[in-house]
Amino acid sequence: MLLTIGLEIHIKLKSANKMFCQCKNEQNFDALLPNTNICPVCTGQPGALPTLSEEVLQQALLLGKALNCKINEFSQFDRKSYFYPDLPMGYQITQLYHPTNTQGSVSFFLDNYTNEKTIHIQDAHMENDTAKMIHDWGQALIDFNRAGTPLVEIVTMPDFKTTEEVVEFLKELQRIVRFNNISDADMEKGQMRVDVNISLRKSEKDPFGTRAEIKNINSFGMIKRAIEHEQARQEALYEKWETFAQQTRGRDDAKGESYLMRSKEDALDYRYFPEPDMPQLRLSDETLQRLNDQVMSIPHNIIKRFKEEYGFNKEYINALISDKAVLDYFISVVSHCEKWNDEAILWKLVAKRIAWPIAAWMKENFKTINELPFNQTPLTEFFRAAQAGNLIENQLKIIMDEMLKTGKNPQDIIKEKWFDAPAVDNNELEGMAKQILEDNASIVEQYKWGKVTVIWFFIGQLMKKSAGKVNPKIAQEIFEKLLK
Numbered sequence: 291m292l293l294t295i296g297l298e299i300h301i302k303l304k305s306a307n308k309m310f311c312q313c314k315n316e317q318n319f320d321a322l323l324p325n326t327n328i329c330p331v332c333t334g335q336p337g338a339l340p341t342l343s344e345e346v347l348q349q350a351l352l353l354g355k356a357l358n359c360k361i362n363e364f365s366q367f368d369r370k371s372y373f374y375p376d377l378p379m380g381y382q383i384t385q386l387y388h389p390t391n392t393q394g395s396v397s398f399f400l401d402n403y404t405n406e407k408t409i410h411i412q413d414a415h416m417e418n419d420t421a422k423m424i425h426d427w428g429q430a431l432i433d434f435n436r437a438g439t440p441l442v443e444i445v446t447m448p449d450f451k452t453t454e455e456v457v458e459f460l461k462e463l464q465r466i467v468r469f470n471n472i473s474d475a476d477m478e479k480g481q482m483r484v485d486v487n488i489s490l491r492k493s494e495k496d497p498f499g500t501r502a503e504i505k506n507i508n509s510f511g512m513i514k515r516a517i518e519h520e521q522a523r524q525e526a527l528y529e530k531w532e533t534f535a536q537q538t539r540g541r542d543d544a545k546g547e548s549y550l551m552r553s554k555e556d557a558l559d560y561r562y563f564p565e566p567d568m569p570q571l572r573l574s575d576e577t578l579q580r581l582n583d584q585v586m587s588i589p590h591n592i593i594k595r596f597k598e599e600y601g602f603n604k605e606y607i608n609a610l611i612s613d614k615a616v617l618d619y620f621i622s623v624v625s626h627c628e629k630w631n632d633e634a635i636l637w638k639l640v641a642k643r644i645a646w647p648i649a650a651w652m653k654e655n656f657k658t659i660n661e662l663p664f665n666q667t668p669l670t671e672f673f674r675a676a677q678a679g680n681l682i683e684n685q686l687k688i689i690m691d692e693m694l695k696t697g698k699n700p701q702d703i704i705k706e707k708w709f710d711a712p713a714v715d716n717n718e719l720e721g722m723a724k725q726i727l728e729d730n731a732s733i734v735e736q737y738k739w740g741k742v743t744v745i746w747f748f749i750g751q752l753m754k755k756s757a758g759k760v761n762p763k764i765a766q767e768i769f770e771k772l773l774k
């Protein structure tokens with residue numbers, strides 16, 4: 291059967307203050323004592339009135355723009371009423387009937403950047419977060435630090451057909467909000483929370499099947515497991531000719547299963563109506579103009595450019611887009627080199643070093659790209675040396691390894707290792723090679739008996755003797771000729 295998936299994603303916005311009050315919008319609740327970051331507004335005291343933060347609105351609009359949404363000049367907040375201890379006002383302020391951002395779309399790559407897909411966004415609406423319930427010592431405790439912090443809920447159309455599409459879309463979304471400083475979107479910290487709607491149908495022509503919504507998902511691995519499990523659960527039901535009501539399920543990842551939270555029959559009646567404490571939201575011409583002038587960093591477009599204009603492979607792309615700091619560093623290095631190089635060659639040259647030795651160094655040492663043992667000037671010098679064409683790949687590798695190990699300047703390493711010694715010509719190399727063969731007669735004997743791999747020993751000797759001045763391929767040719 292065909293799988294159909296739609297997503298609802300809550301993104302915690304980065305802003306100085308909470309959505310409707312002056313309390314700090316803390317991103318790391320673990321660093322805070324419970325109930326220390328609260329006021330009459332976010333704890334729902336009678337008579338306290340909400341005032342929308344200008345910065346929260348800006349962040350929500352930026353997200354709408356990044357998602358290619360229609361930004362509505364007129365929009366409105368709605369009151370969603372339900373009773374739960376973590377909801378001090380007895381209702382949440384959200385946007386149901388006239389959200390600010392509607393009808394968007396997001397494109398992203400699949401299958402290691404070979405295929406593309408676009409999914410549609412129904413809306414991306416603002417709402418305030420609830421407090422946090424903590425169940426401990428046989429008690430239910432409430433921490434209001436989170437209450438009233440700003441969220442945008444992104445509702446997608448049911449455009450996803452595979453788990454991979456869901457995961458790749460969410461990765462792109464995470465990059466979008468991080469690259470534009472809208473949210474840190476750390477799933478483990480609850481800054482990006484995903485609900486997945488899943489249904490099955492026999493063919494594209496059939497109407498959508500009954501759907502189940504899976505909640506409490508907080509990692510990419512869990513999303514994958516939750517979808518696979520729910521698909522199997524529904525398939526088993528259809529096989530038995532059983533039907534089920536539209537329902538909301540919680541995911542218990544430790545047990546590898548989901549449980550029924552509520553079905554359509556006992557769905558909550560939220561009694562939505564326009565929020566009377568908030569005026570209708572009208573965006574000024576100035577706000578719209580400022581938004582229009584804002585340049586967004588869209589990871590999909592960056593990847594497309596890397597792939598199509600510069601011919602980067604998936605390793606280069608992965609290394610450059612997994613972290614905004616790495617991408618910024620890369621752009622900064624190439625822009626400092628630009629004056630003296632062919633752009634595409636230079637970009638590849640820099641991407642290659644970042645994808646391999648630098649990325650590996652960061653991983654091994656648990657460091658970020660801004661903690662490299664050298665600053666950008668020696669690195670630019672390294673690429674200048676690489677570009678000049680006097681050094682072979684093997685020498686460049688040695689220089690970069692040494693730079694990462696010691697933080698030394700490339701010019702000093704070149705001098706130390708005699709890499710700037712005058713080039714040796716082929717006659718001279720052949721002389722050296724003959725000497726090596728004479729000195730290692732027993733190994734030559736092994737070669738003649740068929741152990742041809744010992745040629746690498748000779749090549750290594752010649753590299754050493756010529757201070758790395760020989761291309762291994764040329765060295766191989768010389769030895770093959772001499773050993774015939």
Ligand SMILES: [Zn+2]
Binds near residue numbers: 328331332
């Ligand atoms: Zn407050």
